[in-house]
Amino acid sequence: MEKLIREVRILKIYAVVLTVLCAMFFFLAFKNQSSNERFKEIDVERINIVEKDGTLKMVISNKERQHPGLVNHKEMNPREREAGLIFFNSMGDECGGLVYDGNEKESGMAYSVDQRNTDQIMQLQYSESAGKDKKRVYGLKLWDRPDDFPMEYLIKAADSIKKLNNPETSRKAFVQLKEKGRLGSERFFAGKTANGDVGIFIRDTNGKVRLKLYIDKNNQTHIENIDENGNLVK
Template identity: 80%
Template sequence: MEKLIREVRTLKIYAGVLTVMCFLFFFLAFKNGSNEHFKEIDVERINIVEKDGTLKMVISNKERQHPGLVNHKALKPREREAGLIFFNSIGDECGGLVYDGNEKESGMVYSVDQRNTDQVMQLQYFEAAGKDKNRVYGLKLWDRPDDFPLEKIIKFEDSLKKLNDPAASKKAYAKLREEGKLTNERFFAGKTADGDVGIFIRDTKGKVRLKLYVDKNNQTHIESLDDNGKPIK
């Protein structure tokens, strides 16, 4: 009986010490208003989430970069550059900032996506190595239809890949363009690969209709074009 009493007493002490230790652990780890301070930290990826776990932003290196979301569903794995990817509350990617550079080329892009589809605005910079460099940078805008969201675009492109028929793909894209379901570039303000700096405006079909620019020889130009690309006097 005495042995049993000693064992019970030991268990009580053990349970009491364990309870105090657990309380201190949770109090120190999760106390309200506490902020950890780091002078420096190395990390491959950070996920910013809401209290309910909804993903809102990813900061990542290239290897662990998020492939994107559509209706809270991750897209197929794909290679993406390091940077920041933003997500909205309906579970779609809605923009981001990616960048990289090497001996052959370099670039940086900040994108703003239209709801339910892809980018409609970008600040972009691209440069290829070599004597001419082909440096392009500026602001670019697109028009995207509301009735052909990103999910439909992905399914359409996947079905064409399965067909593996270039002629059929070309015909399918032509049909979509005729129906007004393809993306069209509308505006560019910046520097082109030819060295022209100015504003270039396109119509609803993506054809350049107005140019206001200074060329690489410092000559000024104001050009109005018809839908066939011919100058209008």
């Protein structure tokens, strides 16, 4: 009889403990779902921002752990990239970013916006070299990109050219791609150039400067209309 009473007591204790543990579990689970953790300070090398289904939408990272980029949900080959933010769209493509750095030789920062399925078409940029002969450039730059040569094709072409293992042959191959319009072309720059000119510089579809409206470093104003051969039109 005493043995039975002892076993009943043990079962009661077990039931009470189990009930308390279950209550704590549900309380903590509900708390985690209904409240946000708050930190005064956190040190981290990389943060991945994802959707509920795990789709990557943004990476905040240092230089060493920076994301190499995505094309059609496929991660690109490892490459050196600066610290900053990289953005990704729902199609699994990189679509822009903000990167920056500065060292003994140079400093720079760039905020880029990528065209759908391809590379950057707009960039707010700053770069500067150190030393007495420093070259400081900053402003807004625009590009045109072809719709029929997406980033996936561009990567394959670049990889094929690298396999040539011949600098001169590789250079000619890139020139051919550029002449065919596969690499896109710079169309517009508004800002300060390396020689101190501040203004607007517009290029044609071939990437040639055709119109300049600027003030030079001596505070002289200029409006220059240039033909396709680089000659000033008067």
